[in-house]
Amino acid sequence: MKVTNNIQDIRHMRWQQPAATWGLVPTMGFLHEGHISLVRRARAENDFVAATIYVNPTQFAPTEDLSTYPRDLPHDLALLEAAGADLVFTPDDSIMYPAGFQTYVTVEEVTRVLEGASRPTHFRGVTTIVAKLFNLIQPTRAYFGQKDYQQTAVLRQMVTDLNFNLDMIICPTVREADGLAMSSRNKYLDPAQRAGATVLSRTLAAGVAALQAGERDANRLRAMMQAMIAAEPLARLDYISVAHPRTLAELVEVADEAVLSTAVFFHRTRLIDNMLWQESQS
Numbered sequence: 001m002k003v004t005n006n007i008q009d010i011r012h013m014r015w016q017q018p019a020a021t022w023g024l025v026p027t028m029g030f031l032h033e034g035h036i037s038l039v040r041r042a043r044a045e046n047d048f049v050a051a052t053i054y055v056n057p058t059q060f061a062p063t064e065d066l067s068t069y070p071r072d073l074p075h076d077l078a079l080l081e082a083a084g085a086d087l088v089f090t091p092d093d094s095i096m097y098p099a100g101f102q103t104y105v106t107v108e109e110v111t112r113v114l115e116g117a118s119r120p121t122h123f124r125g126v127t128t129i130v131a132k133l134f135n136l137i138q139p140t141r142a143y144f145g146q147k148d149y150q151q152t153a154v155l156r157q158m159v160t161d162l163n164f165n166l167d168m169i170i171c172p173t174v175r176e177a178d179g180l181a182m183s184s185r186n187k188y189l190d191p192a193q194r195a196g197a198t199v200l201s202r203t204l205a206a207g208v209a210a211l212q213a214g215e216r217d218a219n220r221l222r223a224m225m226q227a228m229i230a231a232e233p234l235a236r237l238d239y240i241s242v243a244h245p246r247t248l249a250e251l252v253e254v255a256d257e258a259v260l261s262t263a264v265f266f267h268r269t270r271l272i273d274n275m276l277w278q279e280s281q282s
């Protein structure tokens with residue numbers, strides 16, 4: 001496995017194998033089973049697997065946890081090697097945002113709601129860095145987790161609108177045994193918060209169960225889920241949503257599909273989770 005922070009190395013490797021299929025797994029490091037499941041899938045579906053580790057400053061607001069975001073490069077590299085990655089790109093800010101940098105990628109409507117409403121500059125940072133990684137690495141397929149559902153919707157829109165020549169592969173959320181979605185931020189939770197954090201997956205699963213039982217009134221669904229989160233004393237709700245899976249517009253009446261999503265604070269730690277419901281699969 002080659003590890004490099006050099007753009008010329010990456011271009012050289014890509015030019016050496018123009019016909020090979022490349023799978024790309026972009027990450028911010030501090031890897032867990034969720035990330036590794038993406039690498040394994042990329043390994044199974046491509047000739048060559050590239051991962052990136054870069055804590056992208058432009059997707060953090062000044063009030064967010066950029067400086068304390070967890071990092072463990074040696075452990076990340078060991079996990080990536082074991083999962084079969086061929087290349088790991090580990091740039092720093094001077095490489096990704098050199099002095100004079102002034103070009104950003106902005107996706108409009110689908111970034112304005114949910115995470116975008118709570119974190120207004122976040123998606124501009126995500127789309128800018130992912131567009132740069134797509135340009136540099138020229139993957140055949142790019143792998144993202146469903147855990148960041150809105151991110152996948154925003155990136156799909158960007159890929160369509162900017163004609164990136166690649167397939168977006170969205171992989172299922174990997175969960176702890178008690179249902180908590182794996183996230184690098186789970187490590188900020190103290191034991192009581194960690195126990196309370198199962199309220200996200202329990203609430204979303206209750207929403208899906210209500211849909212399966214025939215509930216179609218989105219306001220009633222939101223109220224039921226809101227009450228479940230409110231019953232967890234350590235949780236402070238940011239948002240609860242019953243939305244269209246592609247546009248993320250809030251629904252009044254659910255037809256045959258919906259994405260249920262929530263963001264919840266435990267003190268300063270903000271957790272997100274979502275579940276997709278499709279009538280054809282219930």
Ligand code: PAF
Binds near residue numbers: 056
């Ligand atoms: O999902 C993440 O870890 C990040 O948003 C990504 C896609 C690596 C861009 O920095």
